[in-house]
Amino acid sequence: MNQKHPSPEENLNQKGTTEVASAASDGDQSLLLAWDELAGHSADDDTPVGGADQHEDEPEETGEPTAGQPAREDPWEAITAAHGRAEDVDDQTRQARLAEVRDAREQRQRRWAELRANRAAATSEAASTPAGEASGNGTTPLAPYKDPRVAAEAEKEGPPEWLGNRWREIPVEQQPEAWIGLRRWVDWLVREYRLDVQIVPPCWYRHPDITAELWAAMNMEYKVWAEGAPSLSPMMMWHPNLQQMIVRLREMVGRFGCAGGSGHKEPKSLTPGLEPFEIAYDEEDWRRIALGRREVLSVPRPEEGRRYTRAVGFDAHGEQIVSSNLVGSAAPVTRWTPEARLRYGSVAGAEDSEIWLEISDAKGVETVMWESSPDGESWTPLEPGQPDQDGPDEPETETENVADDGESPEGDEGQGAAEAVPKPSI
Template identity: 50%
Template sequence: MSSPWVEDEDLDTEVRENSETGQNKRPGVGTPLPHMDPEIAAELLAEGPPAWFGVRWREIPPEQQWDAWNGLRRWVDWLIHEYRVSAQEIPDCWYHHPDITAELYAAMCMEYKVWEEQAPGLSPMMMWHPNLQQMLYRVRAMTEKAGCANNGGHQEPTGYKSGIGAYERDYNETDWRVHASTIRRAELVDRPETGVRYVRAAAVSAKGERLAVSSPIGLRADAPLPDAHVGLEFGSMATGKAELSATVVGTPEDAGLVWEQSTDGQDWKTIADEKDPD
């Protein structure tokens, strides 16, 4: 499929011969795909992709945008022909729709990437084709929303407010400034040892002037811990062994636990750890 802007015969003879014979290829640089614009193909063979290829579409410099549009159009024409894409999926005026253009450009970059290594792999089957179908579903929804394919020509969407575009927002600037200027800060404040401590926050200007003061919050002292208590219950029983479970309540964080034993319930001794002899 020939480019409407650059004819195939304009491609430099040396580049064409290198493309056909596979000679003089730089290691690691992919072979240009047949649907690429000849000038793009020359850049791919020489020094890799063109400068705009892979750059965010909105960040392509003005001096490269003509080449970028031409390269993308040639790729889209190839995609439509190769995968039998209908106008209900990609309308003739796709380039008037930024959302569809973004999808197609992203797909163009991906399709190049999966073939770039020139080696058998899973990327074309596992990455390109599944994502191509998902991309076409998304583009079809965009096309249906735009309504261009059904009307036979491109139409700009209309907004609900007079003089406001469909994809423009007439913000309440006062509400926006209030929301955007809202700040949230946290502070760890110690509780008092006894009684109540009241705390509030004040907004101050750069000069130290008070702008606003919050309502106070009362911080009460920590309640004393309940009396210490240890509960004991059976876990499981086995021949010669009994598993006991102890629950400790109301002790300081650094408190420990010891196990004691007695033969008469009066005289208690700590159970020593039994260790195997060396």
């Protein structure tokens, strides 16, 4: 197909020297040559073609090929072809360059976000320090300078590494230092609190239980004074527990018999073949309990009758190796037999009495209604605190058929006073 090319004037107006520079950057020399020819310059020098300095023997360029010379390519066709190649190269280069710019921009944005977050965290942390709170100007205060030698000495302060551990868990390389530290503390304790051999015998280090008591006391005594400030811990914690420990130590030493000054006495074993204080285990019984298995299952009760439950154990191959006993579950009770009982709680009021109600087996009782009756037979509802609607209470006793003169209506002798009839009461 023949492609329609723009005229030379349109090419010059639209592209101009910009296309020439772009082509030069991509190494397209053919476009430069065509442009030079179009502008009237030689490709080898700056002398205008057909100008005043043109040699007389040089033929005038007419666009027609001379004898013995090949046909010369049209400059505009060369420019158009070079322009198409330059556009392809420029588009690929432009897309690659845009991708690089986008990547660089995203990296800068991520870096700026990271720097802002780090600055915000540092500002918040510095503001929470006493120096930051004292500044109050919203700026990030400088961290206080610490001399490396002073910091190294400060790190050495504090309790020894072995203090605060269980006595049995102190590393082997620290055990000699721990023994020496404990002995120094025990010597101070004996002199400070005037403890005799009935409490801390000379062979205390041969008794594991006494050693454990003294080791725990050493840790506690260090702890109550560790704050380095006035507190209630020495009086409320250290001294009361010290007195309790003294009582326990006195009992231990008296049981061992090492307080008489005759030296250390090893305890005797009460079980032949075993060391003192060694437990004579029933290994078979221990194995049954230690290697046992315990599970809990919630079993629903049947709606009626009884249902039995058992557990069956299987080995890794699915073979039954154990079966439990049977346990029966009965249906839940659906009938209730509540019982109600009233009793006086207090009669302190002049116009009312406090009555207590107790209902046993009251699962089926939803509501309670209080009633009042003058004779114990006819009842009307009564709310707590409501006065009795049947009128004022009558005397506790009443007389029947008593005449005004105190004589009986029948006039029988010896019956001047009627029998007292008790009033029904709640």
